Each structure stands twice: as structure tokens, then as C-alpha cells.
Amino acid sequence: MEEILREFKRFIKKKGLKYTQEREEILKEILSIKDHFDVEELYFRFKEKNSKISKASIYRTLSLLVEGGYIQEVYRQDGHSHYEVTLHKTPHLHFICIHCREVQEITDERLNGLIKEYEEEREYKLLTYHLEIFGLCKACRRLKL
Amino acid sequence: MEEILREFKRFIKKKGLKYTQEREEILKEILSIKDHFDVEELYFRFKEKNSKISKASIYRTLSLLVEGGYIQEVYRQDGHSHYEVTLHKTPHLHFICIHCREVQEITDERLNGLIKEYEEEREYKLLTYHLEIFGLCKACRRLKL
DNA sequence: ATTAAAATTGAAAATCAATTTCAATTAGAG
DNA sequence: CTCTAATTGAAATTGATTTTCAATTTTAAT
Ligand SMILES: [Mn+2]
Ligand SMILES: [Mn+2]
Ligand SMILES: [Zn+2]
Ligand SMILES: [Zn+2]
Numbered sequence: 001m002e003e004i005l006r007e008f009k010r011f012i013k014k015k016g017l018k019y020t021q022e023r024e025e026i027l028k029e030i031l032s033i034k035d036h037f038d039v040e041e042l043y044f045r046f047k048e049k050n051s052k053i054s055k056a057s058i059y060r061t062l063s064l065l066v067e068g069g070y071i072q073e074v075y076r077q078d079g080h081s082h083y084e085v086t087l088h089k090t091p092h093l094h095f096i097c098i099h100c101r102e103v104q105e106i107t108d109e110r111l112n113g114l115i116k117e118y119e120e121e122r123e124y125k126l127l128t129y130h131l132e133i134f135g136l137c138k139a140c141r142r143l144k145l
Numbered sequence: 146m147e148e149i150l151r152e153f154k155r156f157i158k159k160k161g162l163k164y165t166q167e168r169e170e171i172l173k174e175i176l177s178i179k180d181h182f183d184v185e186e187l188y189f190r191f192k193e194k195n196s197k198i199s200k201a202s203i204y205r206t207l208s209l210l211v212e213g214g215y216i217q218e219v220y221r222q223d224g225h226s227h228y229e230v231t232l233h234k235t236p237h238l239h240f241i242c243i244h245c246r247e248v249q250e251i252t253d254e255r256l257n258g259l260i261k262e263y264e265e266e267r268e269y270k271l272l273t274y275h276l277e278i279f280g281l282c283k284a285c286r287r288l289k290l
Numbered sequence: 291a292t293t294a295a296a297a298t299t300g301a302a303a304a305t306c307a308a309t310t311t312c313a314a315t316t317a318g319a320g
Numbered sequence: 321c322t323c324t325a326a327t328t329g330a331a332a333t334t335g336a337t338t339t340t341c342a343a344t345t346t347t348a349a350t
Binding site: 291292293294295296297298299300301302303304305306307308309310311312313314315316317318319320 | 321322323324325326327328329330331332333334335336337338339340341342343344345346347348349350
């Protein structure tokens with residue numbers, strides 16, 4: 001945690017930006033979230049603790065955090081983006097149930113291997129990937145939906 | 146083409162909806178597009194041929210076509226959705242260059258195999274998947290960006 | 291072919307996530 | 321501490337998508 005904040009300060013400074021309380025507060029809050037999150041969720045958490053962080057700052061900081069690789073936009077649901085902390089986390093895919101909207105994570109090294117292979121074959125410089133599988137989860141499937 | 150239209154009519158009827166000129170016209174136009182497309186592109190094509198199809202109808206028909214499996218939303222760029230015809234097309238992934246925004250398709254049966262495997266393991270009912278890889282294409286990479 | 295009910299349409303308004311504007315505030319170099 | 325440029329929150333704006341609604345069209349039943 002402390003180390004991540006220090007790293008983030010370095011990242012911000014290197015870009016010639018200012019390391020503000022708001023930016024640190026937002027990153028701290030995000031690091032405390034275990035699940036996926038969206039802007040509303042974050043904003044709600046700040047309101048709860050009487051922090052007056054604005055949505056504008058949340059959006060602005062989220063962009064920086066994505067750019068720095070601290071978080072990733074992982075999927076879109078209900079017309080808006082959902083994020084997750086990606087530090088120390090293996091890339092993984094998301095299975096999204098279109099009925100109950102549950103999101104399950106699946107990590108598979110073979111998939112990462114395939115993607116690395118495409119990268120080399122085509123001489124890409126890979127930054128990130130998103131794999132979303134849509135369908136019905138085991139439970140919803142049983143409801144014969 | 147004729148067969149697809151007939152099939153679409155059956156689909157529409159089965160849902161208790163009406164097979165309108167607009168719905169047929171939209172599907173016909175989409176079937177004539179080889180690339181990925183978005184709502185603007187479609188709307189522009191109709192304006193060009195003096196067809197007065199509205200955006201509202203385009204959006205409404207696109208939903209039906211996705212539901213019927215005729216097209217898929219394949220990626221999002223510049224804040225809006227991009228689609229492609231998926232009939233008779235193997236699922237495939239998209240490599241998106243974040244610099245020149247070029248989109249390349251990669252089809253790999255091994256990937257489809259992996260996904261089928263997850264489906265069976267977890268007892269999902271798979272409907273569709275989206276795999277997007279973000280990075281720099283060969284050309285943009287050379288510019289040392 | 292007529293008729294009538296229900297679905298669909300286009301245009302305009304509404305919604306809503308995300309971005310931008312701008313005056314007031316803050317970070318941080320000197 | 322002082323000064324300047326960057327940042328902030330609030331409000332306005334943008335832009336994609338959805339909704340509303342009166343007029344039109346489809347289609348099943350006469
Ligand atoms: Mn995840
Ligand atoms: Mn494609
Ligand atoms: Zn489910
Ligand atoms: Zn490129």
C-alpha cells in the first residue's frame with residue numbers, strides 16, 4: 001500500500017503533475033476495494049465518509065490510474081465502465097451472466113500464452129486485453145431461461 | 146441473402162412483431178457491409194440513398210438483430226459501439242491499435258476451444274464472447290511511440 | 291378489399307455517462 | 321513565503337442511446 005502510493009507519486013511527478021490529496025485519496029480508496037467497481041460506487045464511498053471528492057476528479061484520476069497501469073477498465077455493464085485493480089494480478093477473463101449479471105473471473109495461463117503468441121507473430125506491442133464471455137451462469141441456466 | 150431475410154422474417158414473426166419495410170431495409174444494408182460498422186455509418190448510408198430511416202429505428206433494429214444473432218457488438222471506440230455481421234462467421238478476436246485505431250481480426254480455433262472448455266467446466270450456457278487486445282500495431286510500434 | 295387493433299415509425303425530448311469550462315484553491319519550485 | 325501553473329468542484333456541455341407520442345403501417349379478421 002505505502003509502496004504503491006510512493007510509486008504513484010513518482011508516476012505523477014514524472015508526468016510533471018501535482019501529487020494532490022484528492023489523487024492520493026482516490027487511489028487509497030480504490031486499493032481498499034476487493035471487487036470490481038464503477039464511478040458511482042467510488043463516489044458513494046466518498047460521500048459516506050463525508051469526503052467532498054467530485055465526480056470530475058474521480059473521472060480524471062481514473063484516467064491517470066489506467067494510464068499508469070494501476071487499474072483497468074474491465075467490462076461495461078448498464079451503460080458504464082467497471083474497473084478493477086490490476087497491480088499484482090494476472091490478466092484474466094470475465095464471464096458475465098446476462099440474467100443475474102454476476103461476473104466470474106477465470107484465469108488461464110494457456111489463454112495468456114495464446115495472446116503472447118499473437119503478439120509475437122504479428123509484432124504487436126501488447127498493452128492489455130479484455131475477454132468477456134456472455135451467457136447464463138450455472139444457476140440461471142437451471143431456471144431454463 | 147434471400148434466405149437470411151426469410152429467416153429474419155420468421156424470427157420477427159415468432160416474437161409477435163411486425164415485419165416492416167424499415168426492418169428489412171436495415172438488415173439488407175447491414176448485409177452489404179463487409180467491414181465493422183457503427184450507427185453513424187449506417188445512418189449515413191441511408192441518407193446517401195435518400196432513405197428516411199431514422200436513427201431511432203436503426204437503434205431499435207440493431208437490438209433485434211443482436212438478439213437474433215445476426216450481428217454482434219464487437220468493440221467500442223470513440224464512445225460508441227461497433228458491430229459486425231456474425232452469420233457464418235467464426236468467433237474471432239480483435240486487435241485494436243491505440244495509436245492509429247486500426248482493428249485487425251485474428252481467428253484461432255485454439256481460443257474457441259479454450260472457451261468451450263470453460264463453458265463445460267463451469268456449466269455455463271455460452272452466448273457470445275468478445276476478446277479485444279489493445280496495443281500498438283507493427284507500423285505504429287516502429288514509430289517508437 | 292375493408293376494417294380495426296396493435297405495433298411501428300420519425301422527430302423531438304429525455305436520459306445519463308463522461309468531458310469540459312471556469313473561477314477559486316492548492317501544490318511545490320525557487 | 322511568494323508566485324505560477326496545475327487542480328479542484330460545481331455547473332454546463334457533449335454525445336450516444338433511449339423514450340415519448342402522434343401519425344402511419346402492418347396484419348389478422350371480416
Ligand atoms: Mn476481474
Ligand atoms: Mn471482426
Ligand atoms: Zn446468472
Ligand atoms: Zn497502429
